[in-house]
Amino acid sequence: MRPEVSVAIPMHNEEGNVELLYHELKEVMEGLRLRYEIIFVNDGSTDRTGELLRGIASRDEAVRVVELDGNFGEAAALSAGYQFAQGDWIITMDGDGQNDPRDIPALLEMLRKGYKAVSGWRRKRKEDYLSRVLPSRVVNWLIALVTGVKIHDVGCGLKGYRASLVKGHQIPHGFHRFLPALFGVKDEEVAEVEVKDRRRRSGRSHYGLGRTFEVIRELLTVRFAISDAEGWRRRIHKARGAISLGGLAVLILLLFSFNLGTLILLLALVVLLSLCRLVERNLLRFLRAQEEGVFRVREVVNG
CATH class of the missing domain: 3.90.550.10 (Spore Coat Polysaccharide Biosynthesis Protein SpsA; Chain A)
Structure with missing residues (x-):
């Protein structure tokens, strides 16, 4: 029974x-x-x-x-x-x-x-x-x-x-x-x-x-994993692309005209890009676990 x-x-x-x-x-x-x-x-x-x-x-x-x-x-x-x-x-x-x-x-x-x-x-x-x-x-x-x-x-x-x-x-x-x-x-x-x-x-x-x-x-990842892991992974992936382009533009601007404010903005974009990458990687790990399992x-x- x-x-x-x-x-x-x-x-x-x-x-x-x-x-x-x-x-x-x-x-x-x-x-x-x-x-x-x-x-x-x-x-x-x-x-x-x-x-x-x-x-x-x-x-x-x-x-x-x-x-x-x-x-x-x-x-x-x-x-x-x-x-x-x-x-x-x-x-x-x-x-x-x-x-x-x-x-x-x-x-x-x-x-x-x-x-x-x-x-x-x-x-x-x-x-x-x-x-x-x-x-x-x-x-x-x-x-x-x-x-x-x-x-x-x-x-x-x-x-x-x-x-x-x-x-x-x-x-x-x-x-x-x-x-x-x-x-x-x-x-x-x-x-x-x-x-x-x-x-x-x-x-x-x-x-x-x-x-x-x-x-x-x-x-940093768990809130996204609870609500809609795949949806948030796609959104964050797109955000990474936008941040990368923005960072490249700021870098070019900085090369032509050095400014402390521009440098701080570039550093902030680098930190934000790193956080997005970390969250996206963890969300991908979470999604793979649901598909492939976590033990044998x-x-x-x-x-």
Whole structure:
């Protein structure tokens, strides 16, 4: 019988967290008295993660393991989880043990109330304030400003969705940081639930301060991707041509008569041209992801 709830978990080199996370999750899901499945997406782990996951799947038919054919990144692993999930509701969480499975019932309660998406909010973070918490708050504010979906903690991996909202989406590298806004939901269709934030129990974090700058770079693209990616790509391509011609005219003018104002205008056009090129390239990457997919599957255990 088809499950009512699917829990999808990307895993990459988490051998020290696999067993404990599974047992915690199993206890919570059994207590819900709902038909459920647990989908572990092994994203090219080079340690014993895959071996441990296959061992769990061999003794628990509610567990499926999707083995990706390489390390495609968290966005791709989430896309695979959405694709293979069979439940009406899909819960996603990190595989490092920092999300507490005991918060899942609160997310499901919000989905039952009719929200299309629910996002966890780690109000009391356990990480370093200057290197992780403060940059995260800045990024959350910028994302809310650009997308119109006001989420306090976009980076929280514990989220819940109606399956119909996420099915068929292929998320390019880095764009998972804009969930759930990337799915085109409105602010009033998204709920937030305060969740616990636990320290990583084993292994090392895959995140760093550099990710903050990646988010800001891709943030220039996400608003266009949400509304009409192909339409905006064509418009920006035409704008690049116009800016290039304008820049050439200004350069010729500058060569014949040097003027500080003209020089500043030329520099501004160069910056604008660079931004247009960056956005167009990211939009093209987004569109190709929808057409070609973002992951390859080597094997599905219990599939």
